[in-house]
Amino acid sequence: MVRRLGQANIVGALLLLVIVVSMWCLVWIWIYPTLELFKEYYPEPRLRELSYEYLIVEDVWVKGDECVIYVYNAGEIEATLSAIYINHIQVWKGKIKLEVGEGVNLVLKVPPGKGDVKTLKVVTLRGGEYYWGG
Amino acid sequence: MLAITSVVSVILYLYVLSVIGGLRYSIIEILAPYEDIMIDDLWYKNEELHVYVRNLSGGVITVSSVYVEDDGATVSAFTDLNIVVSSNDVIELRLRVALKEGSYLVRVTTIGGSIAEKRLIVWSEG
Secondary structure: OOOOOOHHHHHHHHHHHHHHHHHHHHHHHHHHHHHHHHHHHOOHHHHHHHHHOOEEEEEEEEEOOEEEEEEEEOOOOOEEEEEEEEOOEEEEEEEEEEOOOOEEEEEEEOOOOOOOOOEEEEEEOOOOEEEEEO | OHHHHHHHHHHHHHHHHHHHOOOOOOHHHHHOOOOOEEEEEEEEEOOEEEEEEEEOOOOOEEEEEEEEEEOOEEEEEEOOOOEEEOOOOEEEEEEEOOOOOEEEEEEEEEOOOOEEEEEEEEOOOO
């Protein structure tokens, strides 16, 4: 006579093992593509915000070796000025937050050279580049 | 029981992943912070190239190399730079290089594999 004492417990444990492993696999199969999607869309918030950002370099006034500029936020989102370049040379670096509809005057030193401002570019923290054509 | 099932399922899952293959990102790549850089601007004078590199990502990045290309050919390469740039910061790289008049492509790479490029026009000094 075959003794079947405890057989149900063993079968139950094995069944539980199969169920839990299957469920873990399902969870992993769900997690991986989700993480992959997250990785793909991770930079999107910055790019999405960038599409709402728009600054205008309204006025550039050169006086001697100084240059006064007025930057206006004409976009739909607040922007933070991060750097300004005159003739490709960095003349200002910092953080100035501009709310929508807000403007700021900045006094900059024109880099030594021929004296005139050929190109002027404002760069924001999001990587937006806004030119003034002189 | 929980420990056994967890370990078994992880092993099984990794095995299945290796069998499936062809996945675009590894788990480590997915969990690693995203890197994003740009070249704000650049200029060249007196055999010195100035490159302004901006870190647009949330974490710290390390600039590893700068390449100067002329019509697809690398005319100058600066490797093993290992310059750390904080989040949302912009740094200036000063590189000694002799360039003739012309148009060049400047490429900056990071240890994490991010690349930023910008064109440099070198005018005659006269």
